[in-house]
Amino acid sequence: MGRVPNVTRADVQAALRNPLAFIAARWTPDPRTVRRAVLTALVMAVVIVVTGGAVRLTGSGLGCPTWPKCTDDSLTTTSEMGLHGVIEFGNRLLTYVLCAAVGWAIIAVRSEKPYRRGLTLLGWAQFWIVMGNAILGGIVVLVGLNPYTVAAHFLLSTALIAVATVMWQRVREGDAEPRPLVGKAVQQLVWFMVAASVLLIAVGTVVTGAGPHAGDSSDVPRMPLDWETVSKLHAVLAWIVVTLTFALWFVLKAVDAPGGPPARTRELFLILLAQGAIGYVQYFTDLPEVLVGLHMFGSCVMWIWVIRVLLSLRERPGTAVPDTAVPAAQKPAADASIAGPR
Numbered sequence: 001m002g003r004v005p006n007v008t009r010a011d012v013q014a015a016l017r018n019p020l021a022f023i024a025a026r027w028t029p030d031p032r033t034v035r036r037a038v039l040t041a042l043v044m045a046v047v048i049v050v051t052g053g054a055v056r057l058t059g060s061g062l063g064c065p066t067w068p069k070c071t072d073d074s075l076t077t078t079s080e081m082g083l084h085g086v087i088e089f090g091n092r093l094l095t096y097v098l099c100a101a102v103g104w105a106i107i108a109v110r111s112e113k114p115y116r117r118g119l120t121l122l123g124w125a126q127f128w129i130v131m132g133n134a135i136l137g138g139i140v141v142l143v144g145l146n147p148y149t150v151a152a153h154f155l156l157s158t159a160l161i162a163v164a165t166v167m168w169q170r171v172r173e174g175d176a177e178p179r180p181l182v183g184k185a186v187q188q189l190v191w192f193m194v195a196a197s198v199l200l201i202a203v204g205t206v207v208t209g210a211g212p213h214a215g216d217s218s219d220v221p222r223m224p225l226d227w228e229t230v231s232k233l234h235a236v237l238a239w240i241v242v243t244l245t246f247a248l249w250f251v252l253k254a255v256d257a258p259g260g261p262p263a264r265t266r267e268l269f270l271i272l273l274a275q276g277a278i279g280y281v282q283y284f285t286d287l288p289e290v291l292v293g294l295h296m297f298g299s300c301v302m303w304i305w306v307i308r309v310l311l312s313l314r315e316r317p318g319t320a321v322p323d324t325a326v327p328a329a330q331k332p333a334a335d336a337s338i339a340g341p342r
Helices: 011-019 021-026 032-058 079-111 117-142 147-170 184-210 225-255 260-284 289-311
Strands: none
Touching: 021 079, 032 079, 032 117, 032 147, 032 260, 032 289, 079 117, 079 147, 147 289, 184 225, 184 289, 225 260, 260 289
16 A cells, blocks of 8 residues: 555645545546546436335325424434335435435546536536425425425426436537537427427426325325326327427438437437337326336436437537538538538
8 A cells, every 4th residue: 555645734724625626636537437427416316206206106205294304303214104204214315325426426527637617517506406406305395295396396306307417418528619510490499399398397297296196195285187188288298299309300310410419319209109108008007106107217218318319419529620620522512501510
């Protein structure tokens, strides 16, 4: 083992003043370590959604009837609270795991050389979303699983997944100005698809809020809407997203776009088909808990791929590439307003 360096009083003061800068000055992570740290934060963002769904689907939403303690007299679950208490408290503990994953990602990107301020800001954005959602989760318990707060809790988790996905993409790119790979018309089509996907997820939370899985065996209020009508609206929006995705793939192939956007779009189309199949099966089989949980996981995967499709429309090389680097003979012949620059 090497000799442990002496830690001076100045080192201690520097560590207390700015611990991230102190770590960054003494450690440079391998690029693979940085990518793994960022991916871990994304995976945990999905895991916390799935386990939160398990809390609701097992009727454990009030397994710990108060917050921040589990009961008025105990910080943790007690034997009298049974399995529901274990499930609810276990999900609360996973929040700390998520915080650790996000913290590790922040430390990794902050210590990377050269320093990339944009990545660090994305990491801190995740941290504050997690903190806000933890407080909102406590409010959900304190108001007895009010369906509107439950919906907001899920939507904030969706925002966390979006930021984590952007950070995961950015860590594998450079910091040069983004260069579009497709034209304005295709970009507008993608933004329509993103907007429809956001609306699809939002209406999905309404389906949940009006549906039979209230999250607890007690008398939990539901949204005063006809569940079947909202479910049909959700299905219509899903078909709109599927149609826009297929149209996007067709346009990208027609204009001979670079390989990234068509590949991500094809993957999204297949994910949507699988998600739709699960949705129809659960609808016609009276919403079995396992399928509902799988549908929630599919919603997270779908949203990740929607963001990936959006981000695939441009590239960010490590350094700016001048236009003169592409010979005129190699430039695409298609209309730039459709195909965009390669």
